[in-house]
Amino acid sequence: MDLEPSADDTPKARRLDRFRLASRRVDAHPAVVQATRATRAALPGDPKFGDALSTAAEDRPSLVLARHLAELGTAQPSAARELGLGALQVWQALAESIGRGAGTDEVAIVFTDLVGFSSWALEVGDERALELLREVASIVEPAIESRGRIVKRLGDGHMAVFPDAQHAVDAALEIQRKLAGVAVDGHAAQLRVGVHVGRPRRVGRDYLGVDVNVAARVTDAAKGGEVLVSDRALAALDTAGLRVKRRRRFRAKGAPRDLEVHAIAPAAP
16 A cells, blocks of 8 residues: 655655555545445445446446446555445436436336247257347347337347337337248247336346346247237237237246236237
């Protein structure tokens, strides 16, 4: 922690060296660091803001700065680092409260998954598998991005969020309609889609929590070419023009026992 003395040996330089050394000692003092951490815990927002999860994959200036501040604390604890992250934590909380985040907002969560892709890819190899993934992505991603946001790509699927269930279902039905007939080497692209509405916790660009798990379980229960929605998503939909069929005997580990799911499709003309 000791600093190299200044090459300038004037009284002013010596005083500056002593001040810098004292500041470093105070900044790293365990009691001071603990006090600043306690202050952060009492501030609005996420007191763990600044870790890799909360700042990953975003290039907003506040998150870039938070990553740099977090890196400064890898060598030793720092009260100044904690204060800086605390200020950014409050800024992030304020941004979320006016709609730039989604910590407590209700959203529609969507997962997509290509049925049978992994086993088919093992048979045909990477080149054909990549060809199918590109064709599917050229349909799936524009449909999502015109109404919502891709959270992450999952190899042979996507996780996305939408402002409401209607936008999510409109995107899902558009995807299924446009994917009909898409095939590579005779292998048809069969996509299953699940939609659930909830209030997941937003961390960085990702979303975590029970509602995300429910959306994933709803998707797992769908068949190829099918769109399944939870009862909460269905309640938020305009079902005029839709065919709705309840999936009976639905059970999924990690989902509420009373959860109901429904297969939806455009009504026959």
